[in-house]
Amino acid sequence: MITISNLSASYHSDTELVPAITDISCSIDTGTTCAVIGPSGSGKSTFLRCIAGLQKNGYSGKITFNGEAVNPSEINIGFMPQRFGLLPWKTVKENIELGCKIKNVPLASRRKTEEILVNELGLQDKLERYPIQLSGGEQQRVGLARVFLLRPDVLLMDEPFSALDVITRESIQKVFFSLWKDASVTTVFVTHFIEEAVFLGQQIIVFSKHPGKILSTIQNPFFGRKDKVQSEEYLKFVYNLRLLLEKELNE
Amino acid sequence: MNNKVNTSFLSCLAGAAIILICWEIFALIVNLPIIPHPVKVFQKLYMIFGTTISAHLLHSLYRILIGLSCAVLIGVPLGICIGYFPKIERLFSPLVYLLYPVPKVALLPIVMLLFGTGDTSKVLIIFAIIIFQIVLSIRDSIHDISEELYYPLKSLGASFNDIFFDILWPASLPRLLTALRISTATSISVLFFTETFGTKYGLGYFIMDAWLRVNYLEMYAGIIVLSLLGLTVFCIFDLLEKTFCSWK
Ligand SMILES: Nc1ncnc2c1ncn2[C@@H]1O[C@H](COP(=O)(O)OP(=O)(O)OP(=O)(O)O)[C@@H](O)[C@H]1O
Numbered sequence: 195m196i197t198i199s200n201l202s203a204s205y206h207s208d209t210e211l212v213p214a215i216t217d218i219s220c221s222i223d224t225g226t227t228c229a230v231i232g233p234s235g236s237g238k239s240t241f242l243r244c245i246a247g248l249q250k251n252g253y254s255g256k257i258t259f260n261g262e263a264v265n266p267s268e269i270n271i272g273f274m275p276q277r278f279g280l281l282p283w284k285t286v287k288e289n290i291e292l293g294c295k296i297k298n299v300p301l302a303s304r305r306k307t308e309e310i311l312v313n314e315l316g317l318q319d320k321l322e323r324y325p326i327q328l329s330g331g332e333q334q335r336v337g338l339a340r341v342f343l344l345r346p347d348v349l350l351m352d353e354p355f356s357a358l359d360v361i362t363r364e365s366i367q368k369v370f371f372s373l374w375k376d377a378s379v380t381t382v383f384v385t386h387f388i389e390e391a392v393f394l395g396q397q398i399i400v401f402s403k404h405p406g407k408i409l410s411t412i413q414n415p416f417f418g419r420k421d422k423v424q425s426e427e428y429l430k431f432v433y434n435l436r437l438l439l440e441k442e443l444n445e
Numbered sequence: 446m447n448n449k450v451n452t453s454f455l456s457c458l459a460g461a462a463i464i465l466i467c468w469e470i471f472a473l474i475v476n477l478p479i480i481p482h483p484v485k486v487f488q489k490l491y492m493i494f495g496t497t498i499s500a501h502l503l504h505s506l507y508r509i510l511i512g513l514s515c516a517v518l519i520g521v522p523l524g525i526c527i528g529y530f531p532k533i534e535r536l537f538s539p540l541v542y543l544l545y546p547v548p549k550v551a552l553l554p555i556v557m558l559l560f561g562t563g564d565t566s567k568v569l570i571i572f573a574i575i576i577f578q579i580v581l582s583i584r585d586s587i588h589d590i591s592e593e594l595y596y597p598l599k600s601l602g603a604s605f606n607d608i609f610f611d612i613l614w615p616a617s618l619p620r621l622l623t624a625l626r627i628s629t630a631t632s633i634s635v636l637f638f639t640e641t642f643g644t645k646y647g648l649g650y651f652i653m654d655a656w657l658r659v660n661y662l663e664m665y666a667g668i669i670v671l672s673l674l675g676l677t678v679f680c681i682f683d684l685l686e687k688t689f690c691s692w693k
Pocket residue numbers: 205206207213214233234235236237238239240241276404
């Protein structure tokens with residue numbers, strides 16, 4: 195379980211400390227998924243960086259993983275940055291295998307998974323290219339392949355499907371969903387799409403506008419239920435979420 | 446790819462031809478021994494290359510290579526440390542900034558007093574000129590690395606070793622090669638200058654000696670070899686950049 199209590203983080207502007215997130219407390223059960231949604235600039239990326247221990251000037255508050263402080267060399271945290279974080283000097287294949295390389299996971303044991311993953315993400319004929327030769331959506335899929343292949347203990351993804359067209363996005367959401375069903379990786383992901391949060395987040399955390407705090411933590415009954423998208427309850431649920439965000443932005 | 450190499454080779458040849466034609470026309474107009482005809486210079490070069498010039502060339506080559514290698518071996522780690530560790534940067538950056546604009550050639554008398562007139566001072570001066578360009582360009586390329594590139598590695602607890610070989614070194618390679626390419630010209634001119642003192646070997650000595658002997662053909666032959674030396678080093682860095690930085 196990931197437990198976060200009273201988490202705050204801020205940035206130095208010219209003269210003062212500007213808070214980005216303030217007093218965030220929540221917990222994510224092992225093997226569950228959590229969607230973070232909220233206005234642009236509300237501190238969602240900052241929140242993910244804090245969990246991964248990447249926030250440069252640190253944070254106040256406490257983040258624990260199964261009761262202990264998060265230690266990246268002990269647990270595997272797969273982190274997918276908002277702009278994918280591909281290394282420009284490595285080919286697609288090398289980028290995909292980077293996580294395993296760092297963690298000394300023998301690649302031979304992952305060959306089959308890698309092949310399936312690459313096919314599902316539609317990257318099979320791009321493996322020898324460099325990131326600069328890919329479209330934004332293709333780069334994003336390489337970033338996804340990298341974190342999926344590692345099968346980490348904790349998966350943190352910042353707007354993981356944002357650069358994809360609607361149809362591809364839905365098919366890759368399903369790829370993620372089936373991967374998650376296989377391995378039940380504890381996942382926190384940021385999204386701007388309410389439907390995405392409702393499809394893939396067992397828990398939905400709604401951030402307020404800047405500086406971010408938690409507006410609402412919602413247990414989501416429609417997780418993984420594509421069959422319910424036409425139902426009245428589903429539409430009402432989505433509508434209420436939308437209303438919440440709208441109200442926050444118009445205040 | 447092959448086609449590209451061919452066209453750039455052809456355009457190089459065309460460039461050389463233009464220079465030679467201009468030179469020939471100039472020689473015809475001026476019509477003085479100080480501007481000899483290119484054909485005669487190349488005949489002379491062909492005659493004396495094996496007997497004298499090659500020995501001078503080897504000496505110059507040796508000094509350039511040692512100077513360049515030392516500058517790379519020390520400049521690269523230093524530049525990476527300055528760029529990556531803010532504490533080291535705070536310590537070294539003012540030093541680099543203060544020393545960078547000092548014209549190193551002006552230090553030649555001091556260096557020669559301290560290290561003698563031999564190869565050491567010649568190599569040292571070349572080293573001192575190139576290392577600053579290397580350190581600064583490597584530091585800048587480390588600064589330019591987007592923070593996001595580190596995230597997927599650091600979130601997995603990557604060691605400094607991983608970060609060095611997967612990020613820092615490949616990220617600084619293109620600018621290192623550019624810096625080396627640019628400093629080639631500087632280091633060749635400096636080499637020429639330092640070789641006019643305290644040595645009987647090196648292209649600088651050869652050119653000045655031919656000049657004093659009023660042997661203009663030999664002098665020109667020396668200048669051509671020195672230029673070709675610069676061109677070769679330049680092309681090698683160019684080729685290295687094309688091979689190892691094809692991801693750009
Ligand atoms: N490196 C930084 N230096 C200073 N301020 C920053 C820095 N990074 C983020 N901020 C500020 O912190 C706040 C939160 O930023 P963050 O990137 O976490 O937002 P976000 O919710 O991810 O936004 P988006 O949805 O647009 O990605 C913003 O107001 C932003 O301006």
